[in-house]
Amino acid sequence: MSTPHTVSAAAYLPRDTADVVRTVRDSRDRSQSLAVHGGEPALDGLAVPDQRAVVSLRRMNSVLDLNLGRGTVRVQAGARLSDIDRRLGAHGLGLPIVGDHRDITAGGFASVGGVSTASHRYGMFIDQIVDLEYVDTDGRIGTCGRHHHTERFHRILGAGGRAGIITALTLDTIEIDKDRTWLSTQADRFLDFDTFVEHAHAEITRPGAAVLQVGRWVDTAPLKVSRPVGTGRVQLGTVRFGQWSSLYPTSPTRSLRARREVGSRARKSLGAIASASSGKAGMPVRNAAAGAVMFTPKVLTLRDAEYLADTVISSSERGPAYRVGVFAPTANYTSVFYRLHDLFSGHRERTGCFTVISAMTYGVRSRYLRSESAGRGLPAVDHGLITFTCRLRPSALPSEQLRDIVTGIDEICRSENALRYESAD
Numbered sequence: 001m002s003t004p005h006t007v008s009a010a011a012y013l014p015r016d017t018a019d020v021v022r023t024v025r026d027s028r029d030r031s032q033s034l035a036v037h038g039g040e041p042a043l044d045g046l047a048v049p050d051q052r053a054v055v056s057l058r059r060m061n062s063v064l065d066l067n068l069g070r071g072t073v074r075v076q077a078g079a080r081l082s083d084i085d086r087r088l089g090a091h092g093l094g095l096p097i098v099g100d101h102r103d104i105t106a107g108g109f110a111s112v113g114g115v116s117t118a119s120h121r122y123g124m125f126i127d128q129i130v131d132l133e134y135v136d137t138d139g140r141i142g143t144c145g146r147h148h149h150t151e152r153f154h155r156i157l158g159a160g161g162r163a164g165i166i167t168a169l170t171l172d173t174i175e176i177d178k179d180r181t182w183l184s185t186q187a188d189r190f191l192d193f194d195t196f197v198e199h200a201h202a203e204i205t206r207p208g209a210a211v212l213q214v215g216r217w218v219d220t221a222p223l224k225v226s227r228p229v230g231t232g233r234v235q236l237g238t239v240r241f242g243q244w245s246s247l248y249p250t251s252p253t254r255s256l257r258a259r260r261e262v263g264s265r266a267r268k269s270l271g272a273i274a275s276a277s278s279g280k281a282g283m284p285v286r287n288a289a290a291g292a293v294m295f296t297p298k299v300l301t302l303r304d305a306e307y308l309a310d311t312v313i314s315s316s317e318r319g320p321a322y323r324v325g326v327f328a329p330t331a332n333y334t335s336v337f338y339r340l341h342d343l344f345s346g347h348r349e350r351t352g353c354f355t356v357i358s359a360m361t362y363g364v365r366s367r368y369l370r371s372e373s374a375g376r377g378l379p380a381v382d383h384g385l386i387t388f389t390c391r392l393r394p395s396a397l398p399s400e401q402l403r404d405i406v407t408g409i410d411e412i413c414r415s416e417n418a419l420r421y422e423s424a425d
């Protein structure tokens with residue numbers, strides 16, 4: 001799913017921590033700045049050419065130690081979470097938070113924070129890190145963790161690679177068999193935004209036994225289609241709908257297993273077709289692929305459910321977009337959701353800069369986030385993550401509009417004790 005990056009000045013592929021030290025010292029001596037990548041650099045819709053030298057940790061991908069007594073695993077930072085999780089599976093263990101696609105590396109996820117549809121139970125990926133080894137910007141090796149050099153630990157986590165390069169991490173695991181844990185989806189659908197937000201708030205506050213949870217809302221601008229030449233355009237109207245999915249443990253019957261097989265084959269085919277379709281002509285297929293993700297299958301395994309979005313949505317989400325994530329304290333969740341929605345739809349109405357506005361949301365009970373909040377003088381409470389993705393019309397978002405939007409988001413966060421989800425990039 002990653003697109004090769006074509007524009008960097010040089011690429012380093014260290015194999016171990018000593019290589020990373022040499023790379024950092026080398027580039028410091030040449031006054032060359034480094035861009036760190038976990039695996040293959042991906043080219044985002046809004047990415048600009050980067051002239052920094054690239055250091056990719058994709059060859060530092062080993063599992064170094066599995067401590068069954070402590071239930072921890074030590075890995076090199078370039079190891080993909082999906083690979084670590086498979087290795088753990090052989091011992092009846094797993095990672096509680098893995099992100100939504102298979103290419104995410106341990107160091108990359110630690111550097112952004114890491115949330116998932118299991119975050120209402122397990123918090124962020126950062127919460128699972130016991131300790132880590134890093135190379136600082138002067139090329140010195142250091143270690144820090146939950147119980148030692150905690151200030152340094154907090155500076156490196158979520159820093160987007162600016163506070164040094166993470167080279168190895170020790171992670172907590174949980175006892176779980178992801179291939180034999182079957183989940184049943186309880187899906188509620190909404191045509192009305194207010195009811196969707198109220199429902200999401202209730203589920204985030206009281207998730208019950210849900211193993212995974214996620215809410216999605218999609219709101220299109222009026223769809224216009226061209227008639228044959230000369231007969232004008234037809235307006236189809238606005239599509240607005242939402243779905244809340246909670247996935248609970250279940251024991252599958254034989255017929256439900258068979259349905260799961262058919263469903264997962266259909267989604268994979270749709271994903272392959274969506275990947276191959278580009279431009280305007282491919283739009284209906286990509287929209288259908290996005291729709292398939294909304295309609296989570298009735299029964300599936302935990303491993304399938306964790307990567308459901310990866311099956312189809314990566315291809316359907318192409319194209320330039322403005323994205324933002326906000327952690328809202330549960331008490332202010334509905335107000336933050338309404339205000340963000342009004343901000344984006346107001347801009348779309350006034351300027352026409354966005355086409356589809358979509359939101360994704362779930363609960364986050366994170367030790368790390370509570371301590372971050374306390375450190376900023378905010379209440380140490382649980383949060384709901386609200387992410388908005390606003391598809392841009394082909395002409396880029398003018399910088400003064402972008403400034404207005406950023407100011408609007410900052411004001412919402414300040415007045416609602418909410419935190420913006422961002423790396424230091």
Ligand SMILES: Cc1cc2nc3c(=O)[nH]c(=O)nc-3n(C[C@H](O)[C@H](O)[C@H](O)COP(=O)(O)OP(=O)(O)OC[C@H]3O[C@@H](n4cnc5c(N)ncnc54)[C@H](O)[C@@H]3O)c2cc1C
Pocket residue numbers: 035036037038039040041042057077078098099100101103104105106107108109110111112113114115116159160161162164165166167421422423425
């Ligand atoms: C702010 C942000 C938050 C995201 N949150 C999520 C999320 O919660 N859930 C999800 O599924 N996806 C998330 N994504 C999308 C993407 O899946 C993550 O960025 C994921 O971490 C990518 O993994 P990667 O290993 O390819 O890292 P990259 O994309 O290569 O790097 C991600 C960031 O981490 C830095 N970095 C990478 N490796 C290291 C290292 N070893 N040491 C120090 N810095 C390093 C990079 O410089 C970059 O800033 C997020 C993206 C961003 C930008």
